[in-house]
Amino acid sequence: MKLRSILESVQDLEARLEREYNLEYLSISEGPKHVELHNIRVRPSERNHGSGTKVVEAIKDYAASIGKRVILFAEPDRGKKSALSRFYKRNDFKKPGRFKDYSIPQHTHVWHPE
Numbered sequence: 670m671k672l673r674s675i676l677e678s679v680q681d682l683e684a685r686l687e688r689e690y691n692l693e694y695l696s697i698s699e700g701p702k703h704v705e706l707h708n709i710r711v712r713p714s715e716r717n718h719g720s721g722t723k724v725v726e727a728i729k730d731y732a733a734s735i736g737k738r739v740i741l742f743a744e745p746d747r748g749k750k751s752a753l754s755r756f757y758k759r760n761d762f763k764k765p766g767r768f769k770d771y772s773i774p775q776h777t778h779v780w781h782p783e
Contacts, residue, residue: 733782
């Protein structure tokens with residue numbers, strides 16, 4: 670597990686990842702118990718090269734370093750629902766499950782640090 674720099678905030682992480690992976694758009698925030706991935710958009714020319722996975726891994730590393738889970742919302746572009754579902758699963762995100770955390774909105778996927 671990579672530990673974040675003492676000075677790195679979620680805003681610093683967002684800006685660094687946008688630059689490093691030449692993203693079209695990235696929006697993340699930090700709450701008291703979680704880091705939330707609002708939106709990630711990889712440029713069409715950069716898709717299918719692992720950039721999205723690397724960005725999600727960096728966000729998970731950041732969250733793990735501060736003992737928080739990562740939550741994200743399933744709002745795929747039209748016709749992309751199954752691909753997005755596979756992406757979430759590949760990156761160890763799960764539905765909240767039977768014992769739902771009602772602070773997390775429906776259509777959410779969660780990753781918990783181990």
